[in-house]
Amino acid sequence: MNLSTTPRSPITHLRHVAIAVPDYEPAVEFNRGVWGLSPVADDRDVSFFAAEASSEQYILRVRRAAEKRLDLIAFGAENAAAVDALAERLIAAAVRIDREPGKLDTPGGGYGFRFFDPEGRLIEVSSDVERRAARALEPRESIPRKLSHVVINSTDILNTKAFYEQHLGFRLSDWLEDHMCFMRTRIDHHILAISSGPHVALNHISFEMRGIDEYMRGSGRLIRHGNKPLWGPGRHGAGDNTFTYFMDPNGNVVEYTTELEKIHDDETWVPRRFEATPEAADQWGTGGLITDAMIPAMFNEPDNGLWTPSPL
Incomplete structure (x- = not known):
């Protein structure tokens, strides 16, 4: 049993990572082909990839761009109240906010906000994202879980x-x-x-x-x-x-x-x-x-x- 008196983090897990790349088509083919992810949505300039055994809507987002960059790192929170409380704390600490808490329009929706860490990385924290139907991987099935x-x-x-x-x-x-x-x-x-x-x-x-x-x-x-x-x-x-x-x-x-x-x-x-x-x-x-x-x-x-x- 965990008896720690330290307050529990509002962050529950790593939800997804989003990257932007200049060589978009090779990136899409690599991730859905040899790497073993499952495409779940795309609109020619952005593709969302899921893992078959994960209930996350997607774990990797790849966007077409002129320059390579890390678009964002997305973490999960337990509920909307946790999202709001975290946003309030970050605002009070003068952390630079990119998007205030609200409904998300990416696959699965949800409720979240975005902010920059001290070196300028964009971070998203969200809750209530619709879960994706997942399945157990079979023995010898060598794709990401x-x-x-x-x-x-x-x-x-x-x-x-x-x-x-x-x-x-x-x-x-x-x-x-x-x-x-x-x-x-x-x-x-x-x-x-x-x-x-x-x-x-x-x-x-x-x-x-x-x-x-x-x-x-x-x-x-x-x-x-x-x-x-x-x-x-x-x-x-x-x-x-x-x-x-x-x-x-x-x-x-x-x-x-x-x-x-x-x-x-x-x-x-x-x-x-x-x-x-x-x-x-x-x-x-x-x-x-x-x-x-x-x-x-x-x-x-x-x-x-x-x-x-x-x-x-």
């Missing part, structure tokens, strides 16, 4: 971490040395991680598979289609999850993972510090230390959408 987590690059990791803790109720799970922190709001070890980088950018988006066998089969499918892993297969120390990282057609890093660690008792959990050793980077020893290909890929290009509202 759900959205696992998102990692962002920050030029001021301590300030960014403090914002998510103080304003959104995130809690620290672990550190990787002093250059990456893993943040949670419920039992998943992290739904957000913040990595120190040379510029503000998207680091990677991670998708959870049904199990180890499905994770390996999915990784193999990507390899057979000519997508060489940037790093992996392997198993991390922090989070205890498996990893295989690939690059999508627009140079964003995406990950297959499974078996992310669960933290059931906030009161007794003590954040750990992992060193960048071969054993901590990859417990299995199959992927080894982070590769020369992964380092520049995860830094990504500077985000061109900071402090700019998304057009939808």
Whole structure:
């Protein structure tokens, strides 16, 4: 039983990630083809992708744009009252609001608002989004089960971490040395991680598979289609999850993972510090230390959408 006296975060889970890309058609084909997501809506310039086993309306949104950017990160809240209360707190703290609480016009509707974090990323928090019919994945069905987590690059990791803790109720799970922190709001070890980088950018988006066998089969499918892993297969120390990282057609890093660690008792959990050793980077020893290909890929290009509202 969780006996923590710390107020519970209003954030329940990671709902979806939205990106804008110049090479739109290859991105659409990659996600609905080899990556294994299901298209649920599109209007020529934007596509929404769901995971078959997730009741979220969509977990990834891809928009056609002249420049590559992270459009927004969307989190879920328990109800409209939680959305309103969070918006009031952020307004009182002089956080820049993009859209005040109201009805959403994206697939599934719902009630939510948008604001900018201290480095200019657009964040959405919503509730009452219509649930999508989901199904259990079959053994050996190697497509994503759900959205696992998102990692962002920050030029001021301590300030960014403090914002998510103080304003959104995130809690620290672990550190990787002093250059990456893993943040949670419920039992998943992290739904957000913040990595120190040379510029503000998207680091990677991670998708959870049904199990180890499905994770390996999915990784193999990507390899057979000519997508060489940037790093992996392997198993991390922090989070205890498996990893295989690939690059999508627009140079964003995406990950297959499974078996992310669960933290059931906030009161007794003590954040750990992992060193960048071969054993901590990859417990299995199959992927080894982070590769020369992964380092520049995860830094990504500077985000061109900071402090700019998304057009939808």
